[in-house]
Amino acid sequence: MTNQNYALIGHVHQNSWTSSVGLYNLSNTNVTDDDGNQTTTGYDAFPGFRFVGKLFFDTTTSNFSMSDINFYYYSSGNYDGYGTYSSPSFAIPSSNMLQSGSYSGGNGYSYMQWGEGAYPSRYNGNGQYNWGSDVTDVDGNTVTASSPRRGVWTQFVVDCHYQNTNKMPAFKIKSAAATNGFNANTTDSSETGYGGGRYYNGGGGSNNYYSLDNFYLQTSYNFRGDLFAYRIGRGNYVGGS
């Protein structure tokens, strides 16, 4: 395989319950191509981010509110304190965008709220999982309908791209989950293209730099699962063999 432009720079396999997971130093990681050349995942060479994951929630609540699940994107560089606020929406783009703030440099964070794009993992919030009848897995083991293995996983992807030389970030989130019924005998699924949030921009004032260095997930309920962080390069800096 030839060199590629996607670099997997971090993976958290969270196999115990927690309410917070972070991926740090997103812009200070070295990648190596097939010839041994090293490139740092900074903004010039790697303007894009992608966060992918799957989550399993430990709760008997029957649904989440938008602010139960949050992503935070921390800056350690200068930015213009000019935020874009968005109300929770299932439309793309959100129907309610508002820009406010001032041109002041500093450190801060952007955030997304997207709880309504996720499902609790237990059927109907009653402590059971109940995906149909018993089945046999590929290893020959019986998996009962009430096994946690039949619970609902929520999957998500967040893309962030520095869209021009002023390095103004744009975010997009999409999540999905499916179960065989939170109401009796129905098949339900949940999908959202957008949560609400506040997104700090750079480039409008004296500071043209917004350094997105740390990312973390914060939830009201405990979860386990996997999170992956990728940087996306302008060129093929990543060894593929």
Next chain:
Amino acid sequence: MPTITIYDCATGEQTVREMTEEENAVRIEALHNAEEEMKVREQERVDAQNGRQKLLDLGLSEKEVTALVGPPPPEGAPDVEAPDPA
């Protein structure tokens, strides 16, 4: 103090540590916002149910009310002691 799992992409090291004061303040704010949001949503559901019942009391049929204001709101949280079968 709650803990957080941190993966450092530069070093490849994963650690579990206590949250900083700032991180915990953000966490508490998010929890508070979630509670407030759920209260608002429950009140909206009760208002919708009450409004629907008033239309029915005026003599409109179920179909007529649904045509006017849409389907009835979902029921509240399920009965944990006696859940519906799958």
